[in-house]
Amino acid sequence: MPESKRIEIQVLRYRPEQEDEPVWQSYYVPFTDDMSVLQGLQHIKDDIDGTLSFRWSCRMAICGSCGMMVNGTPKLSCQTFLRDLLPGPVRVEALAHFPIERDLVVSVEPFVKKLESVKPYIIPKKPRTLDQGEYLQTPEELELFEQYSSCINCMLCYAACPQFGLNPDFTGPGVLALAHRYNADSRDGGRDERMEILSTEEGVWSCTAVGYCSVVCPKHVDPANAVNQNKVNSAKDYFLRFLSPKGASK
């Protein structure tokens, strides 16, 4: 390593057996121009303080594990470089709006439960056998859902959503975007099941179009667009049922 530069990284620590509320702790870390915030944290854990806890896996913005607040903004720490945060200090905190389990680790169970609830997989319209061949889609049909399928469940959009912070029961941008990803897919037939969740107050109607979710998304998904398209869909379902009641046929 060439002569190393140093940067101060301040981490919001929370050790439930030790403190009642989180406290800031400062570390000085040598860094090179190609080092990410995640690598800075790994240096702290390996060489300075082994008690620091954080999640990470792939180091290349694919797994969605290393989301955290970097200088107050939701970021993937593997994709955020120390050289861009000079001269420091860099303040690192667990993802906003989620309960902190320990240091930079947040509780994810409620998120996973919501994700499961919208059935994020294709529910075929009718059974299809192999000899019927593959499904065909036009480029337009693909574009209707393609960007939403880039979601990596990193939850940065939740840390950017004040409505989720104020009401943790809100289904939230990421899960709603994924629900829409399947609803908008011409191969899928599960829309009615998902709309039951999307149309509730905790579904799309808790969104107030802040729009920050779409700004912070590291995969260029546009959750705000998915949510708001489904306000239209939900309203259509509500009013159209007076014209074509489905109650009897269900």
Add this chain to the structure above:
Amino acid sequence: MSVKVGVRRPYIRPMQGWWRRDPFFIRYMLREATAFAVLAYSIVLAVGVARLAQGEAAWNAWLAALKTPGSILLHLVLLVSFAVHARSWFEIMPKTMPMMFVGGHRVEGSAITRTGWTATVVVTLAMFALTWWWKK
């Protein structure tokens, strides 16, 4: 089998003052606040309609009230608020609409925002022209 794996005591951070935490949230709150300017001006106009119904004297009194310095100041504040309102809503408009396709290509968000602005400018100029033509 029971293994004690440590204390689990999730810490929930308070949300007080959340909108001051990020400049994006401040802009959002500003956008929402400008809705009050729209409400205020709709009341000004509604009062005008009510005064018109009351007869010529009432109508002229309302017109005179609009020319007072306080009223002109209010109108300037409302004009700025409307500009912020229009700008921020046209910015978020592409996110609130279903995807549109023209000739097999998706209409870009920036095109939707531009269309909003174009419509605003056209309607505003038409209103100016109509008023000018009316007064002649």
